[in-house]
Amino acid sequence: MLDLKLEDIDGILVRYNVALEKEMTPDEAAEELYPKDELIYPIAKAIFEGEEDDVIEGLQAAIDAGKKPIDLIDEALMVGMGVVTQLYDDGVIFLPNVMMSADAMLAGIEFCKSQTTEVPEPKGKVVCHVAEGDVHDIGKNIVAALLRANGYEVVDLGRDVPVDEVVAAVEKEKPIMLTGTALMTTTMYAFKEVNDKLLEKGIKIPFACGGGAVNQDFVSQYELGVYGEEAADAPKIADAIVAGTTDITALREEFHKH
Ligand code: B12
Incomplete structure (x- = not known):
């Protein structure tokens, strides 16, 4: 017969990813999901934090480094919003966070549009x-x-x-x-x-x-x-x-x- 104590069970639950090793803060959980690219990372983080000014600053830095403004919508803004949606679905963050992030993301989209030199033909x-x-x-x-x-x-x-x-x-x-x-x-x-x-x-x-x-x-x-x-x-x-x-x-x- 197995003789398991409560401490042993906790260890087993962690070992098999049923329980977390330690409770993560929202910031720590987000940190694990951000993309590693050094230009995209600050933009995704700023979206998560709902910081419009930092989103714009990050976008400007990426554009200065040669990224196309329109590409950044998909490659950075959507990626940041993906982190927000996932952590909301996981119950790590709450509705006001989602709303603030969405505003920051929409401001980012407007900025990208304003920075593009290609004026697309109306299709x-x-x-x-x-x-x-x-x-x-x-x-x-x-x-x-x-x-x-x-x-x-x-x-x-x-x-x-x-x-x-x-x-x-x-x-x-x-x-x-x-x-x-x-x-x-x-x-x-x-x-x-x-x-x-x-x-x-x-x-x-x-x-x-x-x-x-x-x-x-x-x-x-x-x-x-x-x-x-x-x-x-x-x-x-x-x-x-x-x-x-x-x-x-x-x-x-x-x-x-x-
Ligand atoms: C933000 C939010 C709100 C905000 C909305 C603010 C706003 N201006 O939009 C507020 C606080 C007002 C709100 C109110 C309510 N909400 Co609400 N809300 C949400 C929440 C947290 C996020 C939704 C969101 O914006 N997601 C992010 C966006 C980007 O995702 P998305 O719209 O799906 O779009 C993506 C894709 O689907 C796609 N897409 C969307 N449209 C299209 C179209 C095309 C053509 C294409 C190609 C792609 C595409 O593109 C986007 C990104 O790629 C969800 C939870 C969730 N997990 O979805 C609940 C949720 C939608 N809400 C819910 C409910 C029940 C309500 C309320 C009834 C609550 C209440 N009891 O009062 C009211 C609804 C009032 C009403 N009559 O509509 C439920 C719906 C449950 C259901 N299955 O019916 C959800 C799922 C929460 C839950 N788990 O219970 N809510």
Whole structure:
């Protein structure tokens, strides 16, 4: 018979990563997740700390070192926000931290856009919205910012947008693509309603959908839906459309995540 004492069990739990060796502070936990690159590290850290000025300072240093401002959105700002999201999901940090980091990140995106010398040709118009009943607009703001940074004209309808308003905007603006963001399992069904009303009017444009509540299976249930996991997928889907892939099935295959 094994004769285990309480001290032994603690040791076993640590040995097999069931329990942490020591409680980590949020800063220590973040430190383990930051990228090691010396230009990217300070930017990711400043995003985590919600320090807008330090984000801009870090971006400027990276640009001075030869990085392209537009590339830094993906390579540094998104990476920093990834650390924030992971630690929120792990219960290490709380909502106010997420909000402060999101503000710092959006300020960073604006700065990167202001620093770019390449003025992209307008490639096409995209209408963006957050589903009816849903106020979570951080992800949609990133999607809109990345689309603009990549040369698209964005008509941003905002958050909690009634289904009929989305449909009316698409009729009026005639975009190459519509995007939808939903973070709640109660609001994501609005996408299907938008889809059905667009089809009733004979409008068949790709409807790129993302946000924490939805996944590939859900979005593929309605005819126009193309799932995008990351905000950076939005300009990629738009680029594919501009390049001639307007067929929804082909777009779904191209952006399928395994
Ligand atoms: C911040 C936040 C809030 C803020 C929102 C502030 C704001 N301006 O957005 C506030 C405090 C207002 C809030 C309120 C509420 N919230 Co809240 N909130 C969150 C939280 C912590 C983070 C969401 C977030 O911004 N994430 C970061 C962004 C960047 O992620 P994202 O939007 O998913 O976007 C990424 C991708 O999905 C993608 N993406 C997004 N859209 C699109 C579109 C396309 C086309 C593409 C390609 C990609 C793409 O790009 C982004 C980055 O790559 C989440 C928890 C979580 N883990 O998500 C809860 C969460 C979403 N909230 C939740 C709830 C329940 C609420 C409230 C109902 C709480 C309450 N009881 O009052 C209210 C909702 C009120 C309402 N009617 O909407 C639940 C939803 C549960 C569910 N399954 O339905 C969550 C999941 C928390 C939880 N675990 O319970 N919330």
